[in-house]
Amino acid sequence: MRSDLVLAASAKELVQHKINTNLRMFINRLHADFPPHWHTDIEIIWPKDAPYKVVCSSQTYNVDIDDILLICPAVLHEIFSPTPGSRVYIQADFSGINSLKEIEKAFNLMAPAIHIKKSTCPTEIYDQVCKYLEMIMELYFGKDPSIYTTDNEEDDSVIAYTELDPYDELEIYSILLKLISFCAKNINLFKETDYVSNTTYKNAISLSNVCTYISEHFTENLTLESVSTYAGFSKYHFERIFTDYTGTTFYQYLQQIRVNYAQTLLSNPELSITDISFQSGFASSTAFTRAFKKSTGYTPSQFRMFNETQHPLPINFYEQGKGYLESH
Structure with a gap:
């Protein structure tokens, strides 16, 4: 060895x-x-x-x-x-x-x-x-x-x-x-950043509910128009205050949630990359791989190889x- x-x-x-x-x-x-x-x-x-x-x-x-x-x-x-x-x-x-x-x-x-x-x-x-x-x-x-x-360090092995x-x-x-x-x-x-300070308390409450809604429906075909309507704001006003609140645009936020969820699914070796892409809300495995690499710097297959559970950490x-x- x-x-x-x-x-x-x-x-x-x-x-x-x-x-x-x-x-x-x-x-x-x-x-x-x-x-x-x-x-x-x-x-x-x-x-x-x-x-x-x-x-x-x-x-x-x-x-x-x-x-x-x-x-x-x-x-x-x-x-x-x-x-x-x-x-x-x-x-x-x-x-x-x-x-x-x-x-x-x-x-x-x-x-x-x-x-x-x-x-x-x-x-x-x-x-x-x-x-x-x-x-x-x-x-x-x-x-x-x-x-x-x-x-005189104590022995932690106790x-x-x-x-x-x-x-x-x-x-x-x-x-x-x-x-x-x-x-x-x-x-x-x-x-x-000071993104929260730029929103009113009422808006913060509404946007918190929107984040919950996105977390519950991110695998669906969410659009800026549909979510702004759900939030009760015009599309342009919603886009501005959402970016202030989260520090990122609506589509970047949605895509990152999908990538985050895909990362957890990659711990399951029985799921294929294609399965994970659709379960995470992406329209195709190509779109998934492109978004995943942009977010993490690695393809889903490469990222999976870094899983500490499946591959012991040196x-x-x-x-x-x-x-x-x-x-x-």
Whole structure:
């Protein structure tokens, strides 16, 4: 076996998770890059000792110490570790909860990720998000988990292959739902545009309902004219305020929702690309492939190959990698 494959296998063994749960949480102290990958989990990254650079789709996020990054499901992302230090990771499978109509609406508004910056986020908003994360960590790791890197690091393997206490997983998911709802309601404080401030409160309520309507009917033949009529605005007025509210045009928004849904379907190896294109609301597989590549940079077949579940994720090491390779 090649030494880099041995190293990757060794790295996998260092990431210890509890069993019989749809949650994966760990305090990562490995100085490692993670190449492009995706999964149907939401992923929350909370650097505590050192920053990260994360590329989600075509957007780059420089996540400083104590910033929080929430990556939406089925988003292709790549992680760079410029310096050693601990980071908290939370991954949770939401595929069984997507039947809640407002979950998809929230993810569509937040996609590809929400970056909560400690330096610019209102203190009370930031503190509430941290409170949710601390509650989750206490349920998973126990009280006062060793987060920060020290000279005498504690062995995290004490949680390996153990189970959560009864109903703790349910409680963690309930907190995650509160966190997602809280982020969606305060999304204008996290986005770097001021699109919400340009709309009246009445319009914001109407457009929120429109986003829900699109999320429920995106596989149908929706047009700007039909949706503006549903919203009760003229086509031109609706187009302007919708772009202010979402930061994108109606057709770009609709197409991105279809692509987002297709990304989740690509986790099912039994579905063909043609099946996925029609189930996602595209008129043809050619139109689907063109839109998908424009959004992600990859064809659907190429994107499918990055699925972490189907194709185990390799890890590119720095500090620990060098030491391991030198001794083997």
